[in-house]
Amino acid sequence: MAGDRHNAGKPKLSLVLEARHALAGAARVLEFGATKYSRANWRKGLKHTEVADCLSRHLAAYLAGEDRDEESGELHIDHVLVNALFLAEVARTHPGLDDRGITAAKAIDSVSMDPPALGPSLYFPGSWPEGLKVGKLIGAPAVTSMELRD
Structure with missing residues (x-):
């Protein structure tokens, strides 16, 4: 047993x-x-x-x-x-x-979020369209607004 x-x-x-x-x-x-x-x-x-x-x-x-x-x-x-x-x-x-997100947040805060600093877009060849505004990458959409013109 x-x-x-x-x-x-x-x-x-x-x-x-x-x-x-x-x-x-x-x-x-x-x-x-x-x-x-x-x-x-x-x-x-x-x-x-x-x-x-x-x-x-x-x-x-x-x-x-x-x-x-x-x-x-x-x-x-x-x-x-x-x-x-x-x-x-x-x-x-x-x-x-646990450093998830911490490194990314610091990197995002240290980078200019003006569209020209990010370079040309694959979707908008040559330059960023006028009126494009980029939001924070964490907790916000990447593109917050864009005016479309004829």
Whole structure:
């Protein structure tokens, strides 16, 4: 007879282990990172957008048809998995490093929003039409008004 276990409602982590090929690839990426930085360096905390940027670069390379990361020699999809794990972990353990929107807001505030500063539009070749006003990019439409003239 087996002993009692009160595991109702607890995550079944053994389900993750069923993806053994993906986990082996993730382990190789983690080994590379441990050599390059130090083991578990990421656990000190990383800005959320830095992790998302790394994830996005590896995903973009994979989608562009590149299988392996040039530096590590490991699969880009394994780097995607590791960065997704990092992001999921730091989002829970380092909420103070969540910099989503903060960087974009600072960048927007530091850039002139006058249409000529933004350059010509693909929709309006050559120059911005007279009367075009650009709104803030966060929380407002990009174009707030435009007069159309014959």
